[in-house]
Amino acid sequence: MKVAIDMGATTGAAPATLDLEELLATRLLVQGNSGSGKSHLLRRLLEQSAPWVQQCIIDPEGDFTTLSEKFGHTVVDATRTEAELTRIAARVRQHRVSVVLNLEGLDVEQQMRAAAAFLGGMFDADRDFWYPVLVVVDEAQLFAPAAAGEVSDEARKLSLGAMTNLMCRGRKRGLAGVIATQRLAKLAKNVAAEASNFLMGRTFLDIDMARAADLLGMEKRTAEQFRDLARGHFIALGPAISRRPLPVTIGAVETSARSTSPKLTPFEAPVDAADLIFTADPDEAIRPVVRRAPAPPPPSTNDLLAQLSRARPPAEEAPVTLFPEIDEAERDAQIDAIMAELLGDPDASFRTVAVLYQDFLVRCRIRRVPGEPPALPAFKRRLAVARVAPDKEVAQSDGWQQALTMSETLTEDVQGVFLVLAQAALTSAPCPSDATLARLYGTHSSSRARRLLTWFEERGLLVVRLDFRQNRVVAFPDLSAETAAGDPNGPDAMADVRGAAE
Ligand SMILES: Nc1ncnc2c1ncn2[C@@H]1O[C@H](COP(=O)(O)OP(=O)(O)O)[C@@H](O)[C@H]1O
Numbered sequence: 001m002k003v004a005i006d007m008g009a010t011t012g013a014a015p016a017t018l019d020l021e022e023l024l025a026t027r028l029l030v031q032g033n034s035g036s037g038k039s040h041l042l043r044r045l046l047e048q049s050a051p052w053v054q055q056c057i058i059d060p061e062g063d064f065t066t067l068s069e070k071f072g073h074t075v076v077d078a079t080r081t082e083a084e085l086t087r088i089a090a091r092v093r094q095h096r097v098s099v100v101l102n103l104e105g106l107d108v109e110q111q112m113r114a115a116a117a118f119l120g121g122m123f124d125a126d127r128d129f130w131y132p133v134l135v136v137v138d139e140a141q142l143f144a145p146a147a148a149g150e151v152s153d154e155a156r157k158l159s160l161g162a163m164t165n166l167m168c169r170g171r172k173r174g175l176a177g178v179i180a181t182q183r184l185a186k187l188a189k190n191v192a193a194e195a196s197n198f199l200m201g202r203t204f205l206d207i208d209m210a211r212a213a214d215l216l217g218m219e220k221r222t223a224e225q226f227r228d229l230a231r232g233h234f235i236a237l238g239p240a241i242s243r244r245p246l247p248v249t250i251g252a253v254e255t256s257a258r259s260t261s262p263k264l265t266p267f268e269a270p271v272d273a274a275d276l277i278f279t280a281d282p283d284e285a286i287r288p289v290v291r292r293a294p295a296p297p298p299p300s301t302n303d304l305l306a307q308l309s310r311a312r313p314p315a316e317e318a319p320v321t322l323f324p325e326i327d328e329a330e331r332d333a334q335i336d337a338i339m340a341e342l343l344g345d346p347d348a349s350f351r352t353v354a355v356l357y358q359d360f361l362v363r364c365r366i367r368r369v370p371g372e373p374p375a376l377p378a379f380k381r382r383l384a385v386a387r388v389a390p391d392k393e394v395a396q397s398d399g400w401q402q403a404l405t406m407s408e409t410l411t412e413d414v415q416g417v418f419l420v421l422a423q424a425a426l427t428s429a430p431c432p433s434d435a436t437l438a439r440l441y442g443t444h445s446s447s448r449a450r451r452l453l454t455w456f457e458e459r460g461l462l463v464v465r466l467d468f469r470q471n472r473v474v475a476f477p478d479l480s481a482e483t484a485a486g487d488p489n490g491p492d493a494m495a496d497v498r499g500a501a502e
């Protein structure tokens with residue numbers, strides 16, 4: 001019963017194969033910084049193994065929903081109650097349907113709760129339905145974080161418990177965990193430790209390298225090789241792959257799976273998959289609904305910026321109408337102009353948002369901006385965006401669009417700082433000093449600014465390093481860009497402007 005999953009090539013051009021049956025018994029951990037090719041690797045594994053085994057993907061970004069077209073996975077949108085997700089998961093096992101749990105658009109806490117509910121349903125399935133399932137969790141550090149974060153303790157416990165069950169006690173129930181993480185040091189140790197197979201990709205940070213060396217039983221020096229791995233290149237080790245560390249280049253995706261074994265019967269998904277799992281059996285116990293439907297997402301900074309940067313037609317003479325109407329575009333332009341005035345004041349950065357807002361309201365009245373002025377939350381979003389204002393070329397680049405998308409996961413008060421850093425990276429400008437970052441963050445405290453950088457780093461958004469002169473470089477693996485080296489103790493970039501203004 002040997003099924004060899006073709007993952008790509010080894011150095012000698014020999015195929016790199018994963019023994020599926022062994023994998024089901026011994027689980028897999030994939031680690032590599034953002035952009036190293038983990039999701040691609042998972043997709044390769046899923047595509048190649050789709051004909052052989054039922055699959056469930058816990059998908060924080062909605063990346064894997066495309067598997068439905070070619071491979072027949074049913075997409076389960078996670079914007080449901082937890083009870084409903086648990087019941088769907090039970091039916092997924094009963095009817096052996098391959099699914100993608102799409103968690104896109106939920107906030108971190110909701111993602112944790114939804115994943116916990118779904119994994120719980122898979123885990124608690126009736127003994128009759130303990131068929132093998134490959135359970136793939138991308139960005140596993142979100143669901144099994146090593147340390148308490150900003151989410152509630154309850155959500156963290158639920159999610160961590162579900163992940164621990166999957167990795168530690170899932171085997172008997174047919175659940176085979178395959179987890180990917182960008183930061184090994186951020187992943188709960190007990191969850192990582194249960195995988196016997198590893199695929200290690202590019203790793204920047206010493207602390208992750210040390211954890212990887214530890215897990216693999218390698219010398220730290222040997223683990224240094226992870227630093228220089230190219231995208232799509234991984235070092236493989238484990239009973240399902242190779243008994244010795246083996247360099248592997250992951251192959252292309254969207255290929256059809258090859259059948260290599262005459263013994264295992266191909267896994268056949270039922271034709272009416274969606275019906276089977278979304279429809280309750282008449283005698284299925286209906287448990288009370290625990291989870292509230294999530295609130296609709298707030299309007300995104302992306303939309304706002306797109307709106308702001310859209311070229312406006314030259315202002316025409318206002319048409320004279322009998323009925324005074326509020327011309328939205330004109331009003332928007334007026335508000336933009338007021339925002340620019342506000343921020344033109346060099347001291348603006350050190351005023352609290354509340355003070356700026358008061359000032360803003362007064363200016364709106366003076367300028368007779370029609371209609372209700374924007375409420376405080378809308379004002380804060382405009383402020384974050386207005387503070388960055390990239391030049392046209394950057395504003396239209398893919399990198400900038402991606403930076404905006406990334407910034408949406410952040411609260412308004414830190415979006416500005418994040419975007420300024422991203423802008424510096426995209427233009428290869430020197431990394432802003434602590435003093436500049438502090439001003440952008442609305443504080444005089446450099447240490448608060450540095451803590452914010454650490455916090456971004458912990459969320460996997462960027463990687464901070466110091467060069468040999470102790471100048472700081474901030475890399476954005478997702479944007480494939482990094483800032484030039486900048487002195488963290490340098491003066492505030494605005495200091496000159498202020499000096500000139502005084
Ligand atoms: N082996 C590969 N061959 C070709 N392209 C790849 C390979 N691995 C990754 N890529 C591409 O590189 C980009 C980043 O890969 P991704 O899997 O999303 O990284 P990660 O999930 O580690 O952040 C994607 O556009 C992906 O298509």
Ligand SMILES: [Mg+2]
Pocket residue numbers: 035038039040138
């Ligand atoms: Mg990914």
